[in-house]
Amino acid sequence: MDTLRTHKMRSALTVFGVVLGVGVIMLVAALITGFDYNIQEQIRQFGADTAFISKWTQGMHGAGDAPLEERLRKPLVLDDERAILNSCPAVKDVTAFLTPPWMQTHSVRTKAGEVQAIDFRGVQPNFGQVYANASTLEGRFISEGDDLHKEKVVMLGENVAPVLFPEGHAVGQDVMIDGADFLVIGVVEKPKGGFGMGDEDRRILIPLSTMKKLYPSADEVSMRMQAYAGLLDQAVDQAREVLERRRGVPFGGKDNFSISTAEQQVSEFHKIMLMVYLAMIVLSAVGLLIGGVGVMNIMLVSVTERTREIGV
Template sequence: MRRLVYELFESLRIAFTQIWANKMRSALTALGVIIGIVAVTLMGTAIKGIDVGVDRSFSGFGDDVLYVTKWPWHEIDDWWNYRNRRPIRFEYARQINDWIATQPNSAIRLAVPVANRGTNVIRGEYRVNNIWTMGTTADYVRIARSEMKEGRFFSEFEAQAGSNVAIIGYDVADALFANESALGQTVRIRDQNFRVIGVAARQGSFLGLFSWDSMLAMPLTTYRRYFRLNDDNEIRVQVDATRMEAARDELRGLMRRLRQLGPEQRDDFELNEQGTIRKQLDPIKNGIAMAGLFITGLALFVGAIGIMNITYVSVKERTKEIGTRKALGARRRTILLQFLIEATSICFVGGTAGLLLAYGMSVLVGAVAPSFPLVFSAGLVVTGITISVLTGVFSGFAPAWQASKLDPVEALRYE
């Protein structure tokens, strides 16, 4: 055991001595490995970044919410069928809550009506266009996950009275009140003054998905006074996240009863959830993965061929040295280990350089495009190093095996 440990450390010393003595050759040899590790690392950071970005965008809306809507969130294959559906009535929220009150074991927790549309918000000479404006009830704060930077959500009294009060997102506040607090200030919406009573904390958005940052909320009674209702009405229903399937079945049955659908009639409403959006992003993640794997495989294949070739060259250059060491009693295992470690060391150095380069690129992308989060995790580092080492082992084994089989007499006579 002690002899094996000594041989291992001696092989490492010889390997790094050879790499340092042939720095340019080693760097060019490791280039394929560097490109492959950069590709696989950036692919991993992008895929993890998509998941984090989606979670961040939806974090303010709750992951235990089902959305009762007229339109589905997935691709529509029968547009006229969905177009002719009846609108979602806000009275359904009250009826669902009445049902919940009589069913203590229900998987449904709370129903909140929501109307939304894009509108312009003005403050003096400042103006922000197409802000996603939402009308809802005071209960909305119970299902939302968004925190307030300052101020509060509107009360039940303000909701019932139809007060002209508003809660604005972080980006809206930053655009209209860049150097001052928005709390207590007035904004104009449809030539009506609204008093800002709350500013949501910054949430962040991703790939154009909605977030609280670019939204405005007001009481539903106020909303209905100034806006005409459209097909975007919805009921957001908080459910028991541990009983999601049961909640879906219960809510579907309840909605069919409220809309008086017969057993043979199809649903004329849709139950959406955040998982639908995540599933739609799967092709993007799969595309990134396929492209990354192709580039990684091609680069590592080229790199492995280069490392194998250089290791063969190294064996030829040091044939006499191998013969001398064998004549002095070196085992085949010692020679095999020496060249195998040399090839693996080049890949390890290349993999480390690739990881450092990928980290620098991810930091640069994060600075240029902060809305696209790249997650550089410890798991990616371990994966990159493992791939590098395995590439070195597979590419260096054949020339190392050839070196270990050299006859010492023939090796000493080699010119």
């Protein structure tokens, strides 16, 4: 104890190093546990037997930041959806949705409020069955009749409805989307399991045929494919073969589309988190090293002083 009191700074650094090292190790363990939970939730909400199909390569960039080669790719079309459903035995169902050009900003408003930069999609009636994050909270989902007759009906995202209708009762009310009147037929549940992205839900869903009618330049067709239980890998392979043939991909050439599953998207986050984990481990090792050097120095000083005292 006398040695510790004599070398206060050295003792403090030693304690700090040990505490830092142990603390960082505990933090890393907690992060790993929490991240693994998020991964499982992401897979569950994404749909364990579903895959996302797009002309864009899935990754950590938006359409505006995509390479020129991707921007020049021809869009997917509704005939691709039908070909996949008819030619892939492992595929249970496919739903297509259409989005306006990414460079345009869209908004929805009422007298009570307005929401800008909405996630605006034209969807098919089976969107709610295939897409795991499209449960209806109020009202009803878009029907075959709505799509057939190009009805101007809309489903609001769970976070959008309270902004436009603070007093509630959105179903049956009118909203304006880019200046056009739409009738609210339902409210769709906000996404979960998207690594915190559910709180940013701004989804606005209208019939796909209505989207094509009101926005003739909209050609960004994407698809969500649902495989039979346990057959996702086979479904992905079959769908890839169909699209390669339809889109003229040469044998052994690079695909001009992407098919991604929840596991593949999660692996992107894994790569990022791995770097974070490694950095934290290095930091904890440095902390423990500092603490170890401090302990060694204190022990060395203590031995030296005792040696002087006994005259050895």
